[in-house]
Amino acid sequence: MDAIEASRTAPRLVPPRREPPEQAPGLAAYLRSIRDNALLGWPRAAYAEAITRRRMLGRTSFTVSDPEAIRRILVDNQANYARTSGSVRILRPILGEGLLISEGAAWRHQRRALAPAFTPKAIDGLAGHIASAVEDGLADLDAEAAAGPVELFAFLHRLALEIAGRSMFSVAMERHGPELRRFIAAYSERLGRPHLLDMLIPLPWMAPLDLPRARFRRRWTPFLDRIIEARAAEAAPREARDLLDLLIAVRNPETGAPFSYRELRDQVATMILAGHETTAVALFWALYLLALDPESQDRVAAEARGADLSSPAGCAGDGRLPFTRAVVDETMRLYPPAFLIVRRALAPDRIGDHAVEKGDIVMISPWVLHRHRLHWPEPDAFDPARFLPGAPAIPRYAYLPFGVGPRVCIGAQFALTEAVLALARIVGRYRIALADPAPVLPLAVVTTQPEHAPPFRITRRDD
Numbered sequence: 170m171d172a173i174e175a176s177r178t179a180p181r182l183v184p185p186r187r188e189p190p191e192q193a194p195g196l197a198a199y200l201r202s203i204r205d206n207a208l209l210g211w212p213r214a215a216y217a218e219a220i221t222r223r224r225m226l227g228r229t230s231f232t233v234s235d236p237e238a239i240r241r242i243l244v245d246n247q248a249n250y251a252r253t254s255g256s257v258r259i260l261r262p263i264l265g266e267g268l269l270i271s272e273g274a275a276w277r278h279q280r281r282a283l284a285p286a287f288t289p290k291a292i293d294g295l296a297g298h299i300a301s302a303v304e305d306g307l308a309d310l311d312a313e314a315a316a317g318p319v320e321l322f323a324f325l326h327r328l329a330l331e332i333a334g335r336s337m338f339s340v341a342m343e344r345h346g347p348e349l350r351r352f353i354a355a356y357s358e359r360l361g362r363p364h365l366l367d368m369l370i371p372l373p374w375m376a377p378l379d380l381p382r383a384r385f386r387r388r389w390t391p392f393l394d395r396i397i398e399a400r401a402a403e404a405a406p407r408e409a410r411d412l413l414d415l416l417i418a419v420r421n422p423e424t425g426a427p428f429s430y431r432e433l434r435d436q437v438a439t440m441i442l443a444g445h446e447t448t449a450v451a452l453f454w455a456l457y458l459l460a461l462d463p464e465s466q467d468r469v470a471a472e473a474r475g476a477d478l479s480s481p482a483g484c485a486g487d488g489r490l491p492f493t494r495a496v497v498d499e500t501m502r503l504y505p506p507a508f509l510i511v512r513r514a515l516a517p518d519r520i521g522d523h524a525v526e527k528g529d530i531v532m533i534s535p536w537v538l539h540r541h542r543l544h545w546p547e548p549d550a551f552d553p554a555r556f557l558p559g560a561p562a563i564p565r566y567a568y569l570p571f572g573v574g575p576r577v578c579i580g581a582q583f584a585l586t587e588a589v590l591a592l593a594r595i596v597g598r599y600r601i602a603l604a605d606p607a608p609v610l611p612l613a614v615v616t617t618q619p620e621h622a623p624p625f626r627i628t629r630r631d632d
């Protein structure tokens with residue numbers, strides 16, 4: 170424990186949370202939870218037992234929080250665990266055949282080919298785009314804050330999309346941003362929500378939402394084409410300006426071939442979609458927690474104001490902002506944006522004391538895992554000090570905001586740079602308080618979002 174931590178006066182914050190159900194919910198409640206809020210589907214036992222098993226609608230599913238079993242599923246025997254047909258059906262119309270959805274040899278080729286675009290050096294090259302979008306966002310926030318309470322969740326969505334757009338295309342998103350936001354909102358509000366039949370009907374057959382999703386894709390891909398074609402008309406630069414240049418430079422390590430146009434477009438969609446909503450919710454929860462914990466907020470502000478961020482590359486991990494980084498890490502423990510990693514067994518296996526049959530579903534939920542009684546002292550308390558240098562080691566496989574193993578998030582470094590820099594700049598500049606004290610509960614559909622978006626009172630620290 171460092172000196173500042175030891176001098177802490179306020180008791181640890183336990184942010185509002187709905188108690189999990191005592192018993193596993195019955196069929197109707199379980200189905201409702203999948204559609205409306207997956208967090209209600211895990212009973213109290215899931216937060217205390219290493220593996221829980223459930224049989225429903227003729228299928229067995231496991232919730233796995235046992236480190237050895239997680240390692241078996243996501244690392245040692247990962248080839249035996251594929252994406253579920255529900256995930257593919259819901260995501261493919263918007264992501265195409267990009268990295269997130271692909272499997273087997275297609276996935277291996279893409280992952281190896283994309284690796285050079287996501288090295289720490291490549292991400293450092295994108296940090297300028299992140300920083301410029303954050304600075305422009307702060308100017309907008311000045312104006313919004315002067316007019317009254319601010320809807321920070323909407324602001325952070327716009328900011329994360331702006332960062333994703335500029336990092337991908339180098340251009341500010343005034344032209345494409347509103348349309349891009351409309352596409353994404355239309356998808357996530359209805360078509361991206363899981364329905365029971367998405368999961369039960371085999372992929373080659375039609376589920377009820379497949380048709381509207383296909384119609385969506387017919388409008389979505391020409392939109393992406395327009396943005397990419399505008400870039401293709403420009404002369405190729407000598408050095409990569411953005412992620413699109415890095416993706417265009419990608420070569421298959423075996424054949425030397427670049428991505429086809431269609432593959433390129435699917436990777437563009439994947440990176441924008443996988444990256445912006447997750448980071449927006451992480452930033453929202455970090456600011457919410459800091460609004461509830463002014464002592465930690467002041468500490469982030471002091472650190473941010475004392476740090477030289479004129480060159481932002483590497484700021485997430487180079488020791489300039491250790492407490493801000495710990496706040497980001499602890500936020501993603503309490504509110505992991507990706508609350509569920511789910512797989513389908515391709516062949517029988519064993520996890521812990523359980524036999525897994527072909528077709529069984531295994532769920533590793535960062536939400537459950539990060540609040541699990543076996544892994545964390547005071548699991549529901551907000552305590553960034555857990556992640557400060559010198560704190561006891563976090564148990565391996567107990568903290569997985571970005572997953573683990575070969576399919577670990579390829580954008581993790583990018584996301585951390587973005588989240589740490591944006592948090593430092595926002596909190597260094599403003600004092601953030603809730604304008605409405607009503608508790609904000611989390612709701613998990615696609616990502617872990619706030620149940621309602623509260624207004625915040627934002628005042629300049631230097632006023």
Ligand code: HEM
Nearest residue numbers: 269440443444447448506507570571572576578579580584
């Ligand atoms: C806070 C922000 C983020 C969180 C919490 C997050 C979380 C995750 C998780 C948990 C996975 C693993 C899923 C699984 O194993 O099924 C994943 C995969 C992935 N993420 Fe992220 N992500 C974030 C930001 C980003 C960004 C910024 C990008 C792109 C620039 C990105 C692109 C991807 C891709 C392409 C995959 C699939 C990797 C593969 O299957 O090989 N993510 N992410």
